Amino acid sequence: MDRRSRFCLAVGLALAAVMPAWAATLTTLTVELGAVRSDEGRIYVAVFPESASKTFPDAGDAIAGAWRIASAGSRRFVFAELPPGRYAVTAYHDENGNGELDANMLGIPTEGYGFANDAFGRMGPPSFGAAAVEVGEDGGTADISLSY
């Protein structure tokens, strides 16, 4: 269950995350999501700050998240008002609409998912660094192709 929950990118908690209140320059992360295979269910995306690198991709440590009704093909998610920095991004396709990334009894996801840079791990999720993109004052982009 531990593996599964770590892998599970339930962004519900992330949606509730509160932005840091200091008034630095804020910037925009654009997530270009591709290879969505159907119109079923929802797509969830979560954004993780570098401070979450040790627990990545534990959904509770996401700084921002969003979901949309799924549509086959590609979708763009825009996260505005982020402080410049390195962010890892995860996404999954909750095709059956049960609110979570389903996994088999061994903890291997059975719904579509992906990481920024199309990073992948051996025997588990990739590291924060592999799934992170630089977001400067001019913004940044993360590309994710969902894998089913």
Add this chain to the structure above:
Amino acid sequence: MFNRRCLIAGAAALGGCAGLAPLVAAFANGSSGNAFHSALQQDARLLGWKTPAADRLDCPSLVVEGTLPPDLRGVLYRNGPAIHDRHGLRYRHWFDGDAMLQEFRFDGQHVSHRGRVLQTPKLAHEDAAGRRLYDAFDTHIADGAPVRRPDDVNPANISVLDHHGKLMALWEAGSASVIDRDRLAWQGFQVWGDGLAGVPFTAHPKVEADGTLWAFGCATGSSPALVLYRIAADGRLVKVALVPLEPMGMVHDFVVTERHLVIVVPPFVHDPERAGTFLGNHAWQPDIGTRVLVVAKDDFDQRRWYQLPAAFGFHHGNGWEERDGTIRYDHCVAEDPGLVTAGLRDVMAGALGALTTERYASFALHRSGRTEVFETAEPAEFPAVSPATVGRRNRYVYTLGVADGASWYFRTVAKRDLERGFVECFDYGAGIVAEEHVFVPSPRARSEDDGYLVGTFLAYERGVGGIGIFDAGNIADGPLARAWLPYPLPLGFHGRFTAA
């Protein structure tokens, strides 16, 4: 334990293995295949590891020599790696290749054949890309695509299962594949129940006489575990359990008895921290010994472990238990996994080494924890029994063997009488490799060996394949019929017969 008594002497034995220098790749990458193809020009014995000429092979009527039994009606499905070369790359190991499913259809008078390469998602992605993308059992693909799930690399290339009306091609590190029987084509991955998508399913499930299906899987991830399955005759999942096992060994087959499942774990153990190929991530650690898990069929939580001397083996014939609870089973075993780490790899580069290292051995597990090993000196592989005896005491087991004297690979078919300690065999003769022969009961069988033994062979010197049909009651007189294909087939692994 057995008196070898070969009733038909072998034809002139082949000379010793040709002295081809082993062409062992320093790295786990595939090759152009030039070494293999030039070696094949000099040595026809390598024909069985050549990629077939086409992805589809058809022969509406094989040339029959002898007389086909009128009551042998149905289909022998066989599976095995076939696409060793594709997109300019030759795989490094026999176990790597994409599957070609073979269908031999018997109507009592004729035999027809179809061979079809299975377009698994793995092969379909590679064909679309025009290159190999995924690491295989023992070939690393440089700049390959990510492997996120075992089924990403599932070649469906080991065995077949025909259960509750569904034909399946089996791998062992991922899902079973459902096959469209009419088109003999890959259709989808089999999911046995909730949470079981992509969970490993053995190439050697056991089907009992009442249709109950027992299976296991080896999960080699960071939390290694054995998965145990009980599936009803109608395909419904009855139960499943996870048994953590660290380190995980390479387990290919298992045994069922009346009341237990027996899983023999050789000390060829998987290290998930290594970054090699799947095979390369295994290490031979004989000091661990062979661990044997015995699980009660009616309660997967009732488990006990036995310890045996280190040995490596792939296949079991059968197992049963005695009144006092003693479990007996057989296993074709060798001193180490050299067959898989060297022999079956080097042949892919055109170097013939030791390919018949496994010997027939029997084991006893006593309730007290005491174990016994009965070894024979006879090379034996691909054991088969009557389907009616699965999980019950069998008198006969059919294996492949070698001819007396030098025989570089399997060419005899042996019938072992376990009660009388007697071996009867037939030698296909020089220039032939015998493949697994399965037992097909007569429609109204009156005894355990009342039926036919059916198996393929490769006549490499003639450059064609064929299939032999024996009266299982009398192996020594040779096949009742041999049916010849006009083309060779790549050597395969396992098959099952589905009666019409």
